[in-house]
Amino acid sequence: MKMEAYLSRNIKDALQKDPPGEWMFELPDACIRLNSGFPAPDLVPADKLKEAVTHLIDEEGDLPLHYVGSPRFAGLKDSIQQRLAERGIQDGEVLITSGACQGIDLIARVFIDDQTLVAVESPTYMEALEVFQNYTGQFMSIPVDEHGLQTDRFEEVLAKRKKDGLPMPRVLYTIPTFQNPTGTTMTIERRKHVLELAEKYDFLIIEDDAYGELYFREQSVPLKAIDHHERVLYVGSLSKVVAPGMRIGWVNAPAEVTTALAWFKKDLDHPFVQATMASFLEKNDMEKRLHMLRATYQEKRNAMTSALKENMPSSVSWHIPEGGYFVWVEVKGADTSKLLPYAMDEGVAYVPGQYFFLNQADGKAFLRLSFSYASRDEIVDGVRKLGKAMRKFDL
Amino acid sequence: MKMEAYLSRNIKDALQKDPPGEWMFELPDACIRLNSGFPAPDLVPADKLKEAVTHLIDEEGDLPLHYVGSPRFAGLKDSIQQRLAERGIQDGEVLITSGACQGIDLIARVFIDDQTLVAVESPTYMEALEVFQNYTGQFMSIPVDEHGLQTDRFEEVLAKRKKDGLPMPRVLYTIPTFQNPTGTTMTIERRKHVLELAEKYDFLIIEDDAYGELYFREQSVPLKAIDHHERVLYVGSLSKVVAPGMRIGWVNAPAEVTTALAWFKKDLDHPFVQATMASFLEKNDMEKRLHMLRATYQEKRNAMTSALKENMPSSVSWHIPEGGYFVWVEVKGADTSKLLPYAMDEGVAYVPGQYFFLNQADGKAFLRLSFSYASRDEIVDGVRKLGKAMRKFDL
Numbered sequence: 001m002k003m004e005a006y007l008s009r010n011i012k013d014a015l016q017k018d019p020p021g022e023w024m025f026e027l028p029d030a031c032i033r034l035n036s037g038f039p040a041p042d043l044v045p046a047d048k049l050k051e052a053v054t055h056l057i058d059e060e061g062d063l064p065l066h067y068v069g070s071p072r073f074a075g076l077k078d079s080i081q082q083r084l085a086e087r088g089i090q091d092g093e094v095l096i097t098s099g100a101c102q103g104i105d106l107i108a109r110v111f112i113d114d115q116t117l118v119a120v121e122s123p124t125y126m127e128a129l130e131v132f133q134n135y136t137g138q139f140m141s142i143p144v145d146e147h148g149l150q151t152d153r154f155e156e157v158l159a160k161r162k163k164d165g166l167p168m169p170r171v172l173y174t175i176p177t178f179q180n181p182t183g184t185t186m187t188i189e190r191r192k193h194v195l196e197l198a199e200k201y202d203f204l205i206i207e208d209d210a211y212g213e214l215y216f217r218e219q220s221v222p223l224k225a226i227d228h229h230e231r232v233l234y235v236g237s238l239s240k241v242v243a244p245g246m247r248i249g250w251v252n253a254p255a256e257v258t259t260a261l262a263w264f265k266k267d268l269d270h271p272f273v274q275a276t277m278a279s280f281l282e283k284n285d286m287e288k289r290l291h292m293l294r295a296t297y298q299e300k301r302n303a304m305t306s307a308l309k310e311n312m313p314s315s316v317s318w319h320i321p322e323g324g325y326f327v328w329v330e331v332k333g334a335d336t337s338k339l340l341p342y343a344m345d346e347g348v349a350y351v352p353g354q355y356f357f358l359n360q361a362d363g364k365a366f367l368r369l370s371f372s373y374a375s376r377d378e379i380v381d382g383v384r385k386l387g388k389a390m391r392k393f394d395l
Numbered sequence: 396m397k398m399e400a401y402l403s404r405n406i407k408d409a410l411q412k413d414p415p416g417e418w419m420f421e422l423p424d425a426c427i428r429l430n431s432g433f434p435a436p437d438l439v440p441a442d443k444l445k446e447a448v449t450h451l452i453d454e455e456g457d458l459p460l461h462y463v464g465s466p467r468f469a470g471l472k473d474s475i476q477q478r479l480a481e482r483g484i485q486d487g488e489v490l491i492t493s494g495a496c497q498g499i500d501l502i503a504r505v506f507i508d509d510q511t512l513v514a515v516e517s518p519t520y521m522e523a524l525e526v527f528q529n530y531t532g533q534f535m536s537i538p539v540d541e542h543g544l545q546t547d548r549f550e551e552v553l554a555k556r557k558k559d560g561l562p563m564p565r566v567l568y569t570i571p572t573f574q575n576p577t578g579t580t581m582t583i584e585r586r587k588h589v590l591e592l593a594e595k596y597d598f599l600i601i602e603d604d605a606y607g608e609l610y611f612r613e614q615s616v617p618l619k620a621i622d623h624h625e626r627v628l629y630v631g632s633l634s635k636v637v638a639p640g641m642r643i644g645w646v647n648a649p650a651e652v653t654t655a656l657a658w659f660k661k662d663l664d665h666p667f668v669q670a671t672m673a674s675f676l677e678k679n680d681m682e683k684r685l686h687m688l689r690a691t692y693q694e695k696r697n698a699m700t701s702a703l704k705e706n707m708p709s710s711v712s713w714h715i716p717e718g719g720y721f722v723w724v725e726v727k728g729a730d731t732s733k734l735l736p737y738a739m740d741e742g743v744a745y746v747p748g749q750y751f752f753l754n755q756a757d758g759k760a761f762l763r764l765s766f767s768y769a770s771r772d773e774i775v776d777g778v779r780k781l782g783k784a785m786r787k788f789d790l
């Protein structure tokens with residue numbers, strides 16, 4: 001078969017780029033997984049989900065196993081709306097998706113073509129970059145600092161492009177809260193500023209709030225909650241607070257948008273997992289669960305930042321995240337992709353910074369550590385091993 | 396928000412057509428569902444799936460609840476390959492999808508753009524039409540008779556188009572076995588013929604085999620099993636033989652194709668349901684289960700065709716399907732969408748033929764009955780009620 005001869009024009013360019021998922025790599029069992037963006041094994045409520053299934057089938061029989069028909073499947077939307085209300089979001093329609101990723105993909109499907117200029121944070125979530133690169137090759141990067149997206153820099157660039165008659169971005173993708181990979185959070189001033197920019201320069205904002213509920217001190221205000229011009233398409237997920245393998249996410253957006261997204265959602269609905277999740281949420285107090293998760297991840301964050309302080313050479317720096325899963329580490333003068341095999345020899349893994357940048361060279365001196373998956377002791381041991389690898393490299 | 400101003404050029408046309416799912420309608424509880432393409436409630440193994448979850452979580456704990464990591468999740472592909480071997484298919488790679496629908500959508504994504512002419516059977520599965528219409532407006536219809544797709548007619552049209560310098564189809568979508576909606580099966584001669592046509596006129600074939608395992612007398616040979624030129628992209632599913640709500644389907648195709656499809660599969664994998672299905676297949680004998688399903692559906696088919704013989708006016712005709720879920724009924728001189736409210740008043744529902752045709756007027760005199768969902772007694776009673784409605788209409 002000569003596949004090339006039959007390909008859709010719309011995807012030919014996408015297939016020219018590097019294959020997706022290159023940033024996932026196999027690890028020996030003994031290696032401490034500071035690379036992993038998974039929730040900790042003991043924080044995944046496996047037994048409660050098992051009970052949720054038992055409860056569901058005992059009560060509903062075959063209903064959640066058809067295309068439609070389960071009352072709980074239909075009711076999941078209400079539980080999601082309740083979660084959104086806790087984030088201060090009252091307006092908009094909810095479309096349930098297979099994780100936040102499908103939500104981002106559907107939004108890209110409806111709003112991005114090969115002439116769409118997409119603005120992204122630099123660095124940003126690599127899976128989202130891969131999604132957008134399936135639709136367009138036109139990107140602009142806006143740097144992130146310890147206070148999130150640098151909206152002043154963004155405004156400068158926008159004003160200059162406008163003046164020069166250059167194409168303007170139609171979509172901004174941002175993770176304003178506990179960003180992946182930097183762990184930083186956009187200040188309220190910048191949030192207001194970026195919403196003003198969206199209105200002034202006429203672009204949509206995809207707000208990815210996957211980590212928003214995992215705050216250690218105070219809750220941030222989602223862009224969506226202060227968006228008075230329907231500029232924000234909000235994406236959320238239960239992957240970080242219940243279990244990623246259930247694949248439950250959502251988009252909150254104006255009704256005409258969720259209707260259009262649903263039009264292109266051809267995996268259909270997933271009644272069994274959605275009804276199971278509804279059954280789980282019915283039987284388990286999410287506020288209590290979130291309280292426990294926040295305390296546990298905060299403790300792990302503390303363990304990681306203390307260990308960094310003790311073990312990192314002086315050329316290394318990081319921000320202390322106020323929630324989420326990640327610490328972003330700068331290793332001045334290093335090439336973190338070359339350091340990785342040495343770290344793995346010591347028994348610890350991280351994600352090299354390059355994968356989070358459109359221009360991979362920009363990420364050379366960075367690495368992402370996750371305090372979500374490894375245990376407290378593993379975190380301390382893993383950071384120590386990382387320090388050892390760095391010293392071998394004379395960093 | 397003015398959504399129109401931000402839409403991708405690639406989807407603007409799709410949003411102009413009728414919204415998807417128009418053929419689904421709400422029914423009062425008492426109505427006998429001869430419209431429903433669901434498996435019968437008592438044939439959905441709800442308790443066995445519950446046990447499969449219990450077994451899975453007891454053995455694997457949190458593993459199937461992450462993005463990757465469950466050994467059973469990884470092993471599901473082997474079980475699918477075993478199912479394919481039972482259908483005579485040895486070659487090609489398997490990509491697991493969320494039901495056959497996602498498989499069809501991913502194939503369309505990779506191979507169909509707005510300049511692609513797609514050949515479809517007339518009538519055909521409406522959900523597939525909806526998928527293709529998201530990508531192109533260029534279609535040609537090839538009629539189906541009691542021996543399946545009329546390949547002679549197809550060849551005539553192809554030869555004429557070639558001679559006239561008209562655009563040629565790049566993709567044919569067919570359900571050769573127990574077709575939805577007609578229940579008919581393509582003869583082996585026509586199967587060979589259509590494969591020859593694909594090679595001669597250079598098009599790909601999407602073979603939808605959702606019903607292939609539900610034969611009453613003898614198994615048919617899938618196109619994929621006799622495809623010597625990698626023309627066939629095969630789509631299968633466990634929706635009809637286990638449970639649709641689990642959303643487990645697959646594409647079997649050359650490796651370069653499954654790799655490209657996976658590239659655009661941005662709902663990611665579904666570890667929990669996939670591992671649950673692997674656990675179910677491990678503990679349950681599928682051959683035994685299929686044997687039971689074939690016997691049960693054959694009995695229900697018999698009940699339906701006997702009841703039709705007894706209750707239909709002489710203007711009504713149908714084929715007797717040798718497997719699958721459906722009987723396709725022609726009601727000469729009727730408009731089955733106008734008849735439907737009368738049938739529902741009597742307490743029975745069907746799907747009007749119009750939804751299965753690109754040109755809906757072609758389906759006016761047809762209706763689809765399903766013997767899958769209703770019980771034997773309901774089928775007999777439902778067909779009697781349908782006859783009553785027809786007599787009110789003087790048919």
